Amino acid sequence: MRLPRVQGSCPVRRLQVWRALSYAALILLAVIYLAPVIWMALTSLKSPYEATAMPPTLLPARVTVESYEALARSGSQAPVLRWLLNSVLSAVAHALLVLATAAPAAYALARMEFRGKRLVLAAVLATLFVPPILFLPANYLIVRSLGWLDSLPALVVPPAASAFGVLFLRQFFLGFPRELEEAAALDGATRLQVLWKIVLPLSKPALATLAVLSVLSNWNDFLWPIYVLFNPEKLTLSPGLALLQAAHSTDYALVAAGAVVASVPILAVFIAAQRYVIEGVARTGLKG
Amino acid sequence: MSAVDVPLVEPGQAEVDGGAQSAPGVGQLRGRGPARSRWWAPYLFLTPYLALFGLFVLAPIALGVWISLHDWDPFLPSSPWVGLDNYADLFRSGSPSRGNFWRALRATALFTALSVPVLVTLPLLLALALDRSFPGRSLFRALFFAPYVLGVAVVALVWRLLLDPHVGVINHLLGKVGLPAGTGWTTAVPWVWVSLVGMTVWWTLGYNTVIYLAGLQNIHREIYDAARIDGATRWQLFRHVTLPGLRPVVMFVVMMTVLGSANMFGQAYLVTGGGPGSETRTVIMYIAEEGFRSFRLGAAAAMSYVHALLLALVNLGMVLLFFGRGGDEEAR
Numbered sequence: 001m002r003l004p005r006v007q008g009s010c011p012v013r014r015l016q017v018w019r020a021l022s023y024a025a026l027i028l029l030a031v032i033y034l035a036p037v038i039w040m041a042l043t044s045l046k047s048p049y050e051a052t053a054m055p056p057t058l059l060p061a062r063v064t065v066e067s068y069e070a071l072a073r074s075g076s077q078a079p080v081l082r083w084l085l086n087s088v089l090s091a092v093a094h095a096l097l098v099l100a101t102a103a104p105a106a107y108a109l110a111r112m113e114f115r116g117k118r119l120v121l122a123a124v125l126a127t128l129f130v131p132p133i134l135f136l137p138a139n140y141l142i143v144r145s146l147g148w149l150d151s152l153p154a155l156v157v158p159p160a161a162s163a164f165g166v167l168f169l170r171q172f173f174l175g176f177p178r179e180l181e182e183a184a185a186l187d188g189a190t191r192l193q194v195l196w197k198i199v200l201p202l203s204k205p206a207l208a209t210l211a212v213l214s215v216l217s218n219w220n221d222f223l224w225p226i227y228v229l230f231n232p233e234k235l236t237l238s239p240g241l242a243l244l245q246a247a248h249s250t251d252y253a254l255v256a257a258g259a260v261v262a263s264v265p266i267l268a269v270f271i272a273a274q275r276y277v278i279e280g281v282a283r284t285g286l287k288g
Numbered sequence: 289m290s291a292v293d294v295p296l297v298e299p300g301q302a303e304v305d306g307g308a309q310s311a312p313g314v315g316q317l318r319g320r321g322p323a324r325s326r327w328w329a330p331y332l333f334l335t336p337y338l339a340l341f342g343l344f345v346l347a348p349i350a351l352g353v354w355i356s357l358h359d360w361d362p363f364l365p366s367s368p369w370v371g372l373d374n375y376a377d378l379f380r381s382g383s384p385s386r387g388n389f390w391r392a393l394r395a396t397a398l399f400t401a402l403s404v405p406v407l408v409t410l411p412l413l414l415a416l417a418l419d420r421s422f423p424g425r426s427l428f429r430a431l432f433f434a435p436y437v438l439g440v441a442v443v444a445l446v447w448r449l450l451l452d453p454h455v456g457v458i459n460h461l462l463g464k465v466g467l468p469a470g471t472g473w474t475t476a477v478p479w480v481w482v483s484l485v486g487m488t489v490w491w492t493l494g495y496n497t498v499i500y501l502a503g504l505q506n507i508h509r510e511i512y513d514a515a516r517i518d519g520a521t522r523w524q525l526f527r528h529v530t531l532p533g534l535r536p537v538v539m540f541v542v543m544m545t546v547l548g549s550a551n552m553f554g555q556a557y558l559v560t561g562g563g564p565g566s567e568t569r570t571v572i573m574y575i576a577e578e579g580f581r582s583f584r585l586g587a588a589a590a591m592s593y594v595h596a597l598l599l600a601l602v603n604l605g606m607v608l609l610f611f612g613r614g615g616d617e618e619a620r
Binding site: 019022023026030033034036037039040043052053054055056100101102104105107108109112113114117120123124127129130131132133134135136137138139140141142144157158160161162163166190191192195216219220221222223227237238239241242245252255256258259262263266267269270271274277278281282283 | 327329330331332333334336337338340341343344345346347348349351352355360362417422424426428429430431432433434435437438439440441442445446447448449450454455457460490495498499501502547550551553554557558572575576579580585588589592593595596599600603
């Protein structure tokens with residue numbers, strides 16, 4: 001097909017070739033980048049023997065789910081389904097607690113004037129830069145004296161004190177147009193009504209973003225849970241995987257299956273809420 | 289608005305809230321204060337969060353100091369006061385924690401020095417590639433971000449299997465192309481460092497990329513167009529438009545990445561176990577071991593304060609470095 005009035009040696013075609021090549025390169029790069037994850041999924045479907053065979057196979061010679069069955073077996077050393085349940089409960093409860101406590105606080109810090117506001121803001125902001133290890137010894141003792149060791153509240157409550165949620169929502173509320181709130185106030189609405197009926201419904205994208213980031217951070221937390229959980233039944237997936245690896249360091253298929261179980265739900269959340277995760281990171285550059 | 293100034297910025301002028309006294313009426317232009325807002329309303333809104341913040345953020349910071357002044361074994365009834373001994377131990381020759389602590393700090397510094405340059409430059413290149421608009425761009429963005437959502441436990445586990453010196457795929461592939469196939473990726477220096485840095489880059493690369501992409505979107509297209517009309521080459525565009533425009537974002541990425549690397553823990557804990565010897569035992573790993581395996585919580589608390597202080601100094605140094613020079617570029 002001839003394209004009239006195009007100078008040079010058919011730049012349109014050359015552009016297409018160039019574009020196709022760029023795509024091919026990018027796809028290749030992405031496949032190589034994701035290869036470890038793909039390989040993990042394939043390994044989990046091999047027999048324990050095949051998983052460590054040399055030379056390694058790429059595709060399972062015989063697809064088997066025996067590693068998953070071993071993980072699901074009741075009374076197993078690695079109750080992965082139990083860990084999965086604990087992880088889901090912990091992450092959901094944590095996200096709800098973050099929303100419930102951070103939203104009113106953020107609203108007060110964004111829209112109300114009161115004594116000590118600057119102090120509160122400065123204190124909250126400063127803690128963003130404190131390394132997490134600093135809290136570990138004392139928080140361990142605090143959680144222990146609350147009787148929360150080896151239980152869900154230890155995973156749900158202390159991490160919800162993080163500064164992130166409050167600062168994130170406050171930033172959103174600051175950019176929120178005041179007119180609606182003012183109109184409601186003129187109609188005699190209380191602050192709580194304004195927050196509940198006007199601000200929160202219109203902040204759904206921000207709330208969803210914070211919820212997803214909170215789920216993500218709670219699901220993947222590692223340093224804290226390995227020191228406050230002991231009983232295998234009480235673990236979540238992150239510390240559970242560490243235990244699984246320690247106990248079955250040579251059964252690669254089993255360990256890979258554990259990793260798949262830990263990854264699939266959070267990858268599903270990520271795929272479903274991808275826009276929120278990436279926007280949240282892009283907007284703040286901070287994790288929850 | 290760049291990623292950097294987000295948490296700090298107030299939009300426009302901060303108005304003073306009318307507060308409790310303002311009963312809105314006809315012609316009241318500044319009647320922004322809701323009718324039934326009381327002086328204690330903001331405190332009520334803050335209470336749930338501040339209770340958490342006080343108990344699990346502020347109290348631990350203070351209690352940590354108290355713990356660090358004791359010989360605190362969490363399983364003994366009494367914890368004798370030792371004053372500054374736990375701190376002095378870190379400097380006294382012959383004390384066991386001194387050598388271990390500084391060795392762990394050195395390992396942490398080495399990891400930071402190795403990982404930060406890669407994690408600052410590689411994501412920038414990737415972001416530049418993904419910044420041009422093409423169909424499927426957000427899919428690629430998500431693909432490169434995906435490993436980050438897996439968390440350190442999964443990432444470390446996958447790489448441990450891949451890097452296994454005997455039955456790992458990496459060594460097998462290297463052998464296939466005629467390279468040494470017996471490298472101790474998880475057991476021998478310097479390869480353990482290559483492994484730890486490599487897997488960390490793989491894990492968190494997409495994170496920094498997303499921040500850069502947000503930064504790139506904030507550089508106005510008109511500046512590029514103007515520069516192009518002036519005959520700027522691609523390199524000149526990058527050098528004189530993109531880089532200066534990204535300056536605050538690069539600064540932010542460097543600081544966050546240094547912070548993250550200095551707190552590295554899971555990768556070393558799960559992949560190398562701190563080995564060989566204590567070569568890859570990072571400072572967080574050592575502090576946690578002292579506190580929770582040797583039950584020397586006081587010593588652990590003291591070390592965590594020294595670590596935090598050193599980190600704050602490094603941060604301060606970086607702030608001075610970034611803000612201290614290049615003021616002329618800021619004017620652009």
